[in-house]
Amino acid sequence: MRVNLSITALLLSVSFSHSAIASADFAQCVSQLQLKAKQQGISQQTIDTTVANLSFIPRVIELDNQQPEFTTTFKDYYDKRVTDWRIKEGRKLYVQHGQLLRQLTTKYGVPGQYIVAFWGLETNYGSYKGNMSVLNSLATLACDPRRSEYFTQELMQALTLKERYQFADKDMVGSWAGAMGHTQFMPTNYLKYAVDGDGDGRADLWNSTADALTSAANFLQQLGWKANERWGREVQLPKNYDFAYMGSKDTKLLIDWAGLNIKQTSGKPLSTPDMQAALYVPAGHTGPAFLGYENFNVIMRWNRSEFYAIAVGKLADQINGGAGISHPLPNHPRLNREMVQQLQQKLTDEGFDVGKPDGILGRNSVIGLQAYQRKHGLIADGYPDNATFEKLGISLNKLPTP
Known part of the structure; x- marks a missing residue:
């Protein structure tokens, strides 16, 4: 028990400036991480060859603490992510991997266009999976006091992952925060949800598209994806709508939204199955409005951003041949x-x-x-x-x- 307490105290107390590295402090933290790894059942060989040689990456701390000067408008966010190229490429890959995607829909209940949309938003369909050392990035964040406990555990999971699948340290690359592969899974999610989709005996989210897409489907099912339901839809608000009900906390049955004179973008009445929905107006009353269903909430469990959830939903719609956003996106100023x-x-x-x-x-x-x-x-x-x-x-x- 004393050892656990001393590790926690040390990990929480180590700090680094943005401009200079306290090399002695990092070396001391790495020593404690070696002890933590031993307690977690990591082999002595991995401790000696990997943990003992972890490096501090100043850029990771800079990125972790970087606060954007300006807020991102919905138009800016959406236009950069749901591009003509991403729609066209998504449609091509949807056809190319059609057999696998149909199998995944049958097994996991997640339609293929959503799996492809996540893939597109996370790594541009695998074209950019990150280039930073996952192990060094996680060690750097584990030794910084801001979120030490979380990243220490993620580092331990990454080491477990390395041993389970015999990944080489140099091949474990990803985002500055440690997200990995085609679908950018953090180590904990990799261990929990990654699936061997190509039958070679290991789940490799870097090099196997089948593994990555299968893992995404499994992850979404585990997050609560509702089979045979869509993500949501763009809707038309009445001119006198008072916005008394708005956002994730104000869910209503579709029949109740219809009763407030909210319609499809075509002007037709909403279909009213027994489904809950919440209203989102990401650009205010001058922009588009959306009803998000339960699967909208599932997308939000993948990434806690309403902008992201709408982008996934609309990209999936268009990959599947549907329409884009019908309402013009207002060009609001970015607020600092x-x-x-x-x-x-x-x-x-x-x-x-x-x-x-x-x-x-x-x-x-x-x-x-x-x-x-x-x-x-x-x-x-x-x-x-x-x-x-x-x-x-x-x-x-x-x-x-x-």
């Missing part, structure tokens, strides 16, 4: 963190509790902003548009557009 902090502080000063002004427009800020907009006769969509900033007395001058 200082502007969002000003907005949050103004709302707090007006008596709306949005939490600490941190420059991140999270759920509390959206709720507070809606309440402010409603009070002042603005469209209460929770989106910080020009009219809202003007009412708050904040200038939007000099902000760049995407």
Whole structure:
């Protein structure tokens, strides 16, 4: 027990500046990681040849602590991800791997277009899987106090993965945070959900497309994918919609959304099976609106971003021959963190509790902003548009557009 406590204390206490490495501290941390690996059942050979030779990567710490200067608009995010090339390439690969994808749909209940869409968004269909050492990246993050416990465990899982499949250290490359392969699985998810799809005796997410696609299908099934249901759909809001119900916390049956006069983009009534849905307006009232079904939530369990979930859904639709977003995407200005902090502080000063002004427009800020907009006769969509900033007395001058 003493050993465990001393490891935790050391891992939480080691710190590094962004500009310089404390080499003695990192070496001490690596010594403790060797002890931790031994406790986790990692072989002495791996401890001596791999763990003992782990290296600190300053760039990893820089990326982990990097805060974007500007928020990303939905248009900017979507246009960069759901591109004509990605749709065209996705359609080609959907046909090319059709037999495997049909087998996966039968076994796991996940239609092939979604599997291909995840593949496209994660690594551009395997064309870029990352080029940083997974083991060194995870060790660097494990020895940084910000998320030491999480990344220490991921490093141990990566070492287990290395031993299970006899991966060479140099071949274990990925993102700066340790995500790996065609589908960018973290080590824990790799161990839990990776599947040998080509029958060669090991699950290799770097070099086997069959393994990667099968693993993605298995992962989505385990996350709760509902067979025979779509992700959601773009919808048409009535002109007088008051946005009283919006976001993941406000789920309703489709028949109830239909009762609020929400329709298909064609203007036809919604079909109303016994399904729950939530309304998302990622660009405010001047942009498109979407109803996300249970599978939307499953996509969010893969990546906790509404933008990402919509991009996966619409890319999958178009890979399968469907239409893109019908509503034009508004070209809103990108807001820098200082502007969002000003907005949050103004709302707090007006008596709306949005939490600490941190420059991140999270759920509390959206709720507070809606309440402010409603009070002042603005469209209460929770989106910080020009009219809202003007009412708050904040200038939007000099902000760049995407």
